[in-house]
Amino acid sequence: MARMTIQDKLALLSDAAKYDASCASSGTSKRGSRDGKGLGSTTGSGICHAYAPDGRCISLLKILMTNYCVFDCAYxxxxxxxxxPRARFTVDEVVWLxxxxxxxxxxxxxFLSSGIIKSSDYTxxxxxxxxxxLRAQGFRGYVHLxxxxxxxxxxxxxAGLAADRLSINIELPTDASIKAYAPEKDARSIRAAMGKVRLTGEDYADRSHTGRRRGRFAPAGQSTQMIVGADGSDDATILGNADRLYGAYGLKRVYYSAFSPIPDASAVLPLVDPPLMREHRLxxxxxxxxxxxxxxxxxxTRDRAGMxxxxxDPKLAWxxxxxxxxxxxxxxxxxxxxLRVPGFGTKIVDRIVAARRSGSLGLEDIRRMGGRVKQARPFIVTKDHHPAAKLDAADLRARFVKPQQMELF
Structure with missing residues (x-):
């Protein structure tokens, strides 16, 4: 068998990393240095696109260190x-790339992930x-481990001292599903690790008696991923678990990844079409x-059996x-x-609250601010618009149903 080149490894291990959705940047600023020197920035163009919470599109080198793994997770x-096919990067190869x-x-x-080789500690x-x-060589860009x-x-x-963000993937929405499909993993140890990251971050954020902090520990926080559709969990279960994770561990993001049958798929998994719209609604x-x-x-709501x-979109449905x-x-x-009006996002609402101090607003004012007037129109009153009995129209829902279209707020 011919020895793999670094280009061969890159092709294989970047493709293998595509199944992990939890790779968006936080929009963190460039790491500073006293001499003003350093390599890398957090703005520009790139090869693998992800989205920051503020909506910015950024580029990441998204790879696995290796796709060898001692675990046998069905999904x-x-x-x-x-x-x-298997491959593994050396430390120097990833640094060079x-x-x-x-x-x-x-x-x-x-964005660097990996299969488990030898042991968790070694990996x-x-x-x-x-x-x-990378940091020792002056790399000031974004790192997600x-x-x-x-x-x-x-x-x-x-890891937290060297990286901007850490992620620990819970993968499946319930402990029972993790036990069934990822028997080598333990949901309690995953949550314990999340708790450790949170507590360590808080410890580093605390100021000493001199007013200084110990250092920068994962300043962009931590995230996780849940696979949607690989088990029988309904949307209420998925969102309920996400809500608990946000509250208990201070996660910055929970990412939802629509399950699709993978190459050489395990027989225990369902044969389903990728639930892309379900992922979007989540x-x-x-x-x-x-x-x-x-x-x-x-x-x-209960009338939809937890789905x-x-x-x-869920705001319009409400x-x-x-x-x-x-x-x-x-x-x-x-x-x-x-904030509950369909077609109004948080920024639009802030603009409305600020602008109405100077005078009454009309539909065109809302449109200029960026509000989605067509969607909001039946649900609002402005100085030049009164919807009258339109909310009672039997076909109101039908006006908004557009198959294959992904609505935004």
Whole structure:
């Protein structure tokens, strides 16, 4: 068998990394240095696109250190029993690739994950060495490391000091599913690792008696991923687990990844079409929970058996089910009610609240601010618009149902 070139490894291990969705940057600023020197930035163009929470599109070198793995998780293409080509980068190879891609302005940072080789500690140490070597060589760009839950606490601490973000993937929504499909993993140890990252971050954020902090530990926080559709969990279960993770461990993001049959798939997994619209609705519902003041019970109702409405976005679905709460007067309503209007995002609501201090607003004013007037129109009152009985129209829902279209707030 011919020896693999670094280009061969890159092709194989970048493709193997595509199944991990938890790789968006936080939009963190460039790491500073006293002399003003250093390699890398967090703005520019690149080869693998991800999105920051502020909506910025950034570029990352997204690879696995290796796709060899001693675990046999049924949903993973790189599981031990999978018949796929294998490769492994050395520490120096990943450092060289990242540096060279940066010099050519191809990327803005590195997302590094890995299969488990030898042991959790050995794998984590190799990944930490990559990040530490990059920093020692003056790399100031974004680094996101996947954390191995069973790795020693000192390795997790070193990882957080070298990386901007850490992620620990829970993978499946329930402990029972993890036990069934990933028997070598333990849900409790995954949550314990998340807790350790949070506590260590808080410890480093605390100021000493001199007013100084100990250092920068994963300043962009931590994230996780849940696979959607690989088990029988409904949307209420998925979102409920996400809500608990946000509260207990201070996660910056939960990413939802639509399951699709993988090459050499395990027979225990369902044969399904990728539930892409379901993934999209979960992201929208997640946004409502975190930024719009919605409760889980408002978003996923019992009459839909714990599932989100796939035909309309979850905010619109709530508005249609609660027509007695509308129309909302944009010139008088408090901010929390405006946030519930379909077609109004958080930025639009802030603009409305600020602008109405100078005078009454009309539909065209809302449109200029960026509001989606067509969607909001039946649910609002402005100085030049009164929807009258339109909310009682039997066909109101049908006006918004557009198959194959992904609506945004």
């Amino acid at each position: 993973c293409v790189n599981r031990a029993s999978s018949n796929v 990242t540096t060279e891609f940066y010099r050519r302005n191809y990327i803005e940072g590195l 984590m140490e190799q990944m930490v060495l990559i990040a530490e070597t 996947k954390t191995i839950p069973d790795a020693a606490p000192d390795l997790i601490e070193r 992201y929208q519902a997640d946004w409502l929970l975190r930024f719009y003041g919605f409760e889980l019970s408002e978003i996923v 989100l409405d796939l035909d309309v 508005a249609l089910a609660n027509r007695d709460r509308f129309p909302v007067d944009v010139n008088r309503a408090p901010k929390d009610l405006l």
